[in-house]
Amino acid sequence: MNELQKENSPYLLQHATNPIFWKAWNKETLQHAKENNTLIIISIGYAACHWCHVMEHESFEDEAVAKVMNSSYTSIKVDREERPDIDAIYMKAIQIMSGQGGWPLNVVCLPDGRPVWGGTYFKKEEWTNALEQLQLLFETNPEKMIEYAEKLHEGIQLIGLVQKNNSDMIFSKKQAFSLIEKWQKSFDLEYGGYSRSPKFMMPTNLEFLQRYGFQNKDQSILKHVDTTLTKMAYGGLFDTVEGGFSRYSVDIKWHIPHFEKMLYDNAQLLSIYANAYKRTKNELYKEVIEKTILFCDNELLNDKKGYFASLDADSLNEQNHLEEGAFYSWTKEELKSILKDDFDLFANVFNINSFGYWEEEKKYVLIQNQSLIEIASANAISVDTLKEKKKNWEQQLYIIRKERKKPRLDDKSITSWNALLIKGFVDSYKALNNQKHLDKAINIANFITNQLWNEAGFLWHTYKKNTSKIEGFLEDYAFTIEAFITLYQVTLDYKHLLNAKQLTDYCLEHFYNENEQFFSFTSRNSDALIASHYEIEDNVIPASNSVMGHNLYALSIYYENSYYEKVYKNMLAIILPTIDYASAFSNWLSLWMNTLDNQKELAVCGTNALKNIKKINNRYLPNIIVAGSTAETNIPFLNDRFDKEQDLFYLCSNRTCQIPEIKIENIINQIENDYRKN
Structure with missing residues (x-):
């Protein structure tokens, strides 16, 4: 029988009435496949996925397909948003087999979970024919399948390890320039983004390019960033009526999207548009920020002041049929x-x-x-x-x-995506000085602290209707740590920095692999999958290891912690020599820029520190990390720097500080003069 009615994932519940005998991923299901020696079908998707719905309608609601699947297979449905660890492992398998990936992701595995065949979307006849042939092969020549599975498994394990370069080369500005020059050849100069379709927004890439162009006074790169942000904001991909961005466009001009709206996209785009607004004061960017926040509040806000995951691409049309983009x-x-x-x-x-x-x-x-x-x-x-x-x-x-009838809502809340939205709201607050945006960020932080941070020290990954489930993955910790650091930088509330440090130390204890010198995607406490996974490459969301690198960089300064510094520098030393395509490592390159001579630290101390930090934060200063205090503090970076009689501003570089300034105008002039000289 179909067991998905026991689950609370909206995606799994969408399949709870299928005639397929779907099971959820758990120890009992995996043990059932082993004990009964059945091949396993692992079908992975998410609630807002259009082609997942198409395959469900064409195949998984069909009795003939159900007969094939139910007679021979153990069939497992997985929500990739609930289990990104499972998705990552089997996505690697599909990419090895076919050279591409996507969702729905469908894999056939041996009873022990090792994959032997798979792909993305299949038409009904393709799907059933393949399943019948695979079952026949398993019955008549299982050794052949096992041999193939072993070779494929070796490939998955190899991809799962961090590839190390034995070169002693020190990454230079010249090499970075060459990478950027190569990268620019793929730019679409008319519509922005890249010269291809489908067209994804890639906020991490845009954030790095904006920083690189600004710090290097490269107007061609800044023009590309502004062209991209403007064309994206002009509509189609951006919902000019209600706000919010869809996941990607199928054409080169950002016009016709796959209409699903994901929280993680909109959270990150708040940050990039906020930083672009600080740099340009372009009113279009301000409009996008305000409309995107309004969309999040109107459509995705839960009753605990956190935010839901997504809106579906499909909605009911006038004929009461699900249709993509009807709304x-x-x-x-x-x-x-x-x-x-x-x-x-x-x-x-x-x-x-x-x-x-x-x-x-x-x-x-x-x-x-x-x-x-x-x-x-x-x-x-x-x-x-x-x-x-x-x-x-x-x-x-x-x-x-x-x-009209609204698109379906995925009403689970994901820790990592909510943490991204904290940063998006904080960056919006910095740019627009609207206290409501900061209040929203603090509300989400309270939601994570109260609902998603277990008293045993670990984070949960998801929340729905007063239930938190699935222990967190590295992405949950990385983005939450980043969010707490970001909150500290605008509120100067020490508790946020303590929270960030506590979660970082938890990660070092439970996720960090000293031999690989990177953080595993899953905790050592988690049930083992068929291979390890180290998330290294930045994509639509930055790699969790690159985010941890940034976190360790900031905390190494605040706490003067040499071990934090050693860990992130070791990661950089391994990554930088291996970079061929900068777009897949843009957040790493941004971390590398933090190690350059023009990187600064600024301490803002005094009874007026909170007011003064606002004047710093509303400027686009990507090469400056700020700290501050309105009273005496235990933060090592700020030790002995508070004076209740006057405001003091310490501009530092490589842990060497200049004589403190006593006027905010002087420190701003000094920062801007330093920028003009570089």
Whole structure:
């Protein structure tokens, strides 16, 4: 029988009525496969995954498919968001077998869990034919399958280890320049991002490129970052009506997305747009920040002030059938009836024309391709008038769209994604000086502390309806530590720094491998999978090891801890010589930039420290790490630096500090002069 009704993952519950005898991943299921000597089907997806829904409808709801699967296989459904560790191992297997990966991810394994065959989306006939052939081979020539599984397993284990380079080479600025120069060849100069489709936003890459371009005064790179952020904000991928970004676009102009909206994307994009706003004061970036926060609050906020995981790509259309993008798209006739006399101008702004046409559905997905300044000029109206009209149009469409049937919600909360949102809110607060954004970040921190941090010292990975389950993975610790450090830097509340240090020490005890010199994705307390996994390459989300490197860098300064410094420098020394494609290691390269001579530390001390730190934080200063205190403190970096009679500002580099300044204006001038000299 299908056992998924016992689970609380929205993705698993979506499959609870399938005729497949699905089981969840657990010791009992794995033992069942071994005892009965059955091949295992491991099918991995997530609630917002469009092609997962397609395969479910075509295959997993089909009685004929169920007959094939139920007669011979132990079938396991896995929510990749609940179990990223399982997903990572079997994704490696698929990539070895086929050279590509994605979701749904479907793997056939021996009874001991070692994979022998798999892929992503399969049509019904492909799927059943393959399963029948594999079962026949298992019955008639199991030795052949075992031999293949052993070779594949060796490959998975090899990929799972950190590849070390024996070179004594010291990574240089010249090598970094060569990597960036090679990287630039893939830039799409017209629409931003990369010259390919589908098109992912890659916030970690954008954050590094912004930093590198700013610190090296490379205007071509900064122009690429701004082109990317502007074109992404113009709509399609960004929901200009309600706010929030979809996961990626299927075309090169950021127009037609796969419409699922993920918390982790929107959290990270808050940070990149906030930093870009600090650098440019571009009002478009401010609008994106505010709309994205509004989307998160309206659609993803849970009752404990944390945030849910995602909204589905699919929603019910007028015929009551699930359809991708139905909630977000419009017909020309609809828009004319809503906007009446303003339709022509609206059509000019949002391209109700061949540029904005979604051919497959005969609908339109709203997208700009010109600035409001250009459009206002062409139509002989003021920019302010057009801005007000655009705001009113969006409000009209929002009210009408509220009457539509919403996309399905994945109502579990994930620790790592909520931690990313803490940083997104804090960065938004720094840029816009809106106290509400900081309050939201503190609320999430309290949610994590109260609901997801076990009294035994470990973090939980997920939360849903007062239940926290699945022990945390490295990503949960890495992003939560980063979030607490970020909160300390704006509140100067020492408890956040203590929390960060406590979780870091837990990671060093339970995740760090002295031989590999990296952190394993899973704790030593966890049940072993068929191979170890060390998350090294930055992707849509930065690698948890690279985030831990940044955390150790900051904490090594605050606590003057030489062991923290040794660990992150060892990781860098192994990673840097192996880099071929900078895009896969951008967060590592940012960590490397922290080791350069122009990296600074700034201590802001005094009774007015909190007010003064705001004036520092609202500037784009990526090469400065800040600390501060409004009273005496035990933080080693701040020892003997507080004076209740006056404010003091210590600008330091490589643990050597200049004579303290007593005026905030002087320290800002000094920082800006140092930037101009470099």
